[in-house]
Amino acid sequence: MSVSVIKELDIRFAPYGRHVAYSYGWALFLGFIVFLATQSIQYIDTDLWYHLHGGRHLFEQGNFYNPISDSYLVTESRSGPIYFWGFQALVYLIWSYAGEFGLVVLKAAGLSLAGFFAVRVVLQNRLLSDATFLQLIVITAVIGILASRGFNLRPHIASYIMIGVFTYILGNREKLYPLLPILTVLWVNLHGVEYIVGALICGAFFLQRLINWLETDRPADGFMPLLWIASCAPAMLINPVGYQLIAAPFMHSPDLHRFIAELKPFELKLIVDLQEGLPVNALLLSLLGLAAYSALVCLGQYRKHLAALILAVGGLILLMRAQRFLWEWMLLTLPLISAGLGYQKNIKHGALSTAVLTLTLFGLALTYVPVIQQGLRHYPFDANSLPLGTTEFIQVNGITGRYAIEPSFAGYVEFMLSPDVKVHMDMQFPPFNSEDIHEISWALRSDAGLRSYVERYEPDMLGPQKDMDSFPSSTAKELGYAPVFFDRQVILYLHRESFPEVASEYELTVVNPFAPKTFRVDKIDQAILELNRMQQVIDSPEVKQTLIDLFLAQGDLIQARILRNELLLEDPHHPSTLLLSARVDHMSGNCENALESYEKAISLTQGDATPIRRFAAECYFVVKDISAAYEQFSQSLNPYADPNPSKLQYYQFALSAIGVGDEVYAHRLLTMLEDLDTDGEFTDRISDVRSAIAVE
Template identity: 30%
Template sequence: MTSRLARPWCLLFLAAASLCLLSWPIVPGDADLWQHLTAGRFIALRRAVPVDSFFSFLSPAREFHDYSWLFQLVAFLAHETAGYHGLIVLRTAVFALLGWLILRIVKPERSGAFGAAVFTCALLVLVWRYRVVRPHVFTYLFIALALYLAQEAPRRACLLIPLAVVWANTHGIAYPVLGLVCAAYLAERVYESRGGRAPPAARPAPWPLLLAPLALLATPLGADLLVLPFASMARVRFLAEIQPFDFRDLASFSIRRGALNPFGAFALFAFLAAAAAASSAWRRKGRLSHWILFLGGLGLLFKGVRMMNECVLLGLPLLASLEPLGGRCAKDDPARPARAFAQAALAAAALMTLVDWFSTRPRYPFSRLSLPEGIGAFLERVDTGGKVMNFANTGGYLAWRVWPRYRIFMDMNFPNLFTADDLYRARAVYTTEEGLRNALEEYDPDYVSAPHAPGALHRMLARRPDYARVFFDDTDVLYASRRLQPEVAARFALPVSPAEGEADTLDPSHPANRAAAGKALPDYLERMLAIDPEGRATNTLASQLRLARGDPAGALIHSAALRRVHPQEPAGFLLHGDALAGLGRLREAVAEYELALARTDETSRAPVHHRLGTAHQRLREPRKAYAHFLRSLDPDAPEIPRRELYRLGLLALQAGREKDSRLYMRRLSTHRTPRSVDW
């Protein structure tokens, strides 16, 4: 890649990555977002920064060091202005600005192919992190801006001071990175000034580098902020992203369907960084500040896996200053074809990676998958207020839905707010009889919410007649206290449950799912759908019940809801196809089954192929029907039903596969296969 093409490629790739982020919904891959939104709501309502666990009924309230209050307010206002679309636009705009700053630091128009490769790999590592909205999205931007001011615009280095103030209030716990940047360039200036020599002109003045770290104290926490990054890791050691980086993962580089995984993207960047560092050391070149930043970034990896992003950004100045692989080469250079192939392969892999990471898109602009959306809707509907004993892992979203009308037990996404003892007790509530009993006696909650699995808590609550099961959604089951909420418990008591060990009650043939005379659905199901019309479990059951009772038109309503709410899952498309087939709209049914097939894991496709085979058979397309039935079962299996074997033989004959047809008919006469004979 020539220097003339390097910059256009980088701009094209930045635009592609930004469009991917703009088209990607807010997903529950990281529940931190909702605790930040809840805190932002508190700040907007109370005109104050929270100082305790305002959303929890734990007593005494836990002390809260809110070092992200500015991000929380900005995120809340973006959501208030444009809903989840506002958060998507905010995330994408920050990423695009970050990409532009990286482009200004790397300068691919000067470094050619090597600079373009560095830019591409860096953006691949970072775009994965930008799928979720957290304070880190601003931290990465601030790191790049600090590097740009100190490296490329030293005359504007005074802007580091207001940047430090904004940084400290947006994601203050990450302030050591700004300290590292300032220290690196200050140390370089001192080193270059030794012996009374004047440093090069393209260096930032010392006073902004000295004042910027002091400006970090301009936050409601003041000097208390200084100790937070170095506090005990005991509270957060259970978080996967806090685990130390395992350098052996760099050896697990793999390409699947032409696409990299996140570790693969970082491994490519690490290879380029190692080449640049080796070249710099061999030639004894490279600025002192660049080496300090590079080594500091490596050191951050020992603080956790998520520090890969900081490591990438801090390594950019060193990589931007070198071109160890020699980007420019003569036309008769024998290595020219190999270089061109490597560059084309990297560009293709980068684009394929974006397609792979962002192709299977959940519902836009927000996916409720794995969130207690229905529980929140129910609590809003009954509007009783009170205390909700909740499962801590999804507490952030539940608090966002119901605070300030309700207060919850705990949100595990606030690991620095709750103590290790709190987290231990939260686990005990859902796993031991004693833990549940102690929590109920101490806090006397109006409601208890528990995930479908494991079934231990549900069995324990079943032995307590003072709590009635009143609602469930795709993740949790809600119980109401008969003593504190008698009307709710009496009106909404449920005869079924998706909890582990009770899921058979959601079978259409279960007695609890018999509808009253003149009704298509049981009363409890109609009631739940009125409160949460997009629930997966309830719409699935409703669609199955209507199909079983000969009402495919009614089933279409519920399967359409499943398709709309969970477009990345096959279940809605399968049920929609079943309903269309029941209406005789077979071509449309085939299209739905094909969509379901594309969303189904290869090991679970047999039922989909069976439906496709049946539809094509009804359409009198024996070749297609035969092909799908072959994929839906094993014709060599001794346990294959005689009816299926006969259908295979008949379809094979109609498809012109007479040899196969004779084989199946011969097996049908004995119903034995070669593998069942002891030769």
């Protein structure tokens, strides 16, 4: 596009340019609020469960919760973390009165506040309508990165708010300095472990003000701001543990980064994939670039921007320590970016800059609209990732004792089953450490580990993850444990001596709980009996799904359809429900209905959707949508790496290839089919197809 054309567009666009920043900013922020308000509470987040448990303990017992009280570990006295007691009390209070919807509102309000103050830091004293192009880009990156934190409700949100509030007040609102010690008390009791970030902010602005005060003959009116900032230090000690809070950030066990993903060292990725919108990595790179530019601009007048430079360096040090500090780094770097962009003139928004902003907004929408749709499917909370069935089985049967379950599920178990059931540990560090998590992880993944663990702790129950291929199931049975129930996440093993009657009544002898959809044909009737026995105790969608598979294998479409209809009412959006619904319709000869469910299942499946695509291809072939059948077969059937070849699918694939004009590939598929067709079932059909091709 030539310069003259751009100038002409700018002239025509001039009457609208003054509205660009205001309209864009509001559209962005309203979209942010909508996104946050539609994100369901993810109950796989074990942190939320132990926070709810801690809050309940505080209100019911009147003292602070120590996770050791719900653990059967033989340990020396260990104190639990109480630097987020205020957050625990807040979330439990809201959950008690407003349920999960209240938690959604709390999360949305918290991140919206963090975003609001971050925007104020970027704009400094400018109005939104006066924002420059680069300021709007920075605001977009801030909102996009904060949105990526919108899936979990954590005490970190309180710190994000406070970082923005402190940097905004200290940099722009001297009259509000008397609020700083009050805000400090609030901060350290909501998320006290990040007092060190507050100390960095206050220290940076105190140092800059002190230097300015000393260099300007120490005016009397310059002393009080210094005093208000300094008062945040003693205010920090107003918390349940006083000065002991100082040690909190340094008490974590080493090696946490080896099993907690967000604590892994930060790695900068320079490759950006824009196919699915505007990813966090692209936003991060834009902020890094603007931060580097701003640092170069501000270094020339470093005394004027000393606080901003110190905060940026401190934020960078945090980011290098762990990925989890991405959000702290962003918020701490904003004062520097804001100072650097402050040297920009108030550039009017032209047609080109407006087009770029529009594309940016579209990119964010492309990234987050699918997430909004996913959040609304399980609103206001998503319980699919919880061990619901096994936990309810324990409750219904009055089972008590020691439960060796993965720490990632232990927070939920504590909340639901305490004090009757003790766990090895949850995910609170401290009081637990890396040696504790290694012990339970080794026990649930190796033969020697399980033997050693059972000898030491004698757990009454084992709770390996359902997708844990390495669990030594034969060793568990040898040591006296029987599998009695499973759900989507966990398989429950009971010790036969601890619970002889329950173990005897519900032991799974035919059904393999780790792979319930794989079974011997001659054992289907017995497997159905075991599953029906489970279903009579707990109405579990996982058990229904397995029963549908068995009924389909038997050809009992009536029973399969009855259970399918129940599942569609109970759990209509789960990919497994949709797949089974499609299979029932498919095998009933109703491919039109089946295809709708197949397509939904494909779109919702996060892992390998290859098997679903192959079934969908069969249905597309049946309804004579040959191009769609060919497309689905092409995406799912690789004849050179096919562990489960289906002669019917190869035949349909070959005919679909002919239908779209790919006769060369059709010939190869027919040749492959001949190799598979050892019993001659398709010999005549292959011959007829080849003859038809030859005639054409």
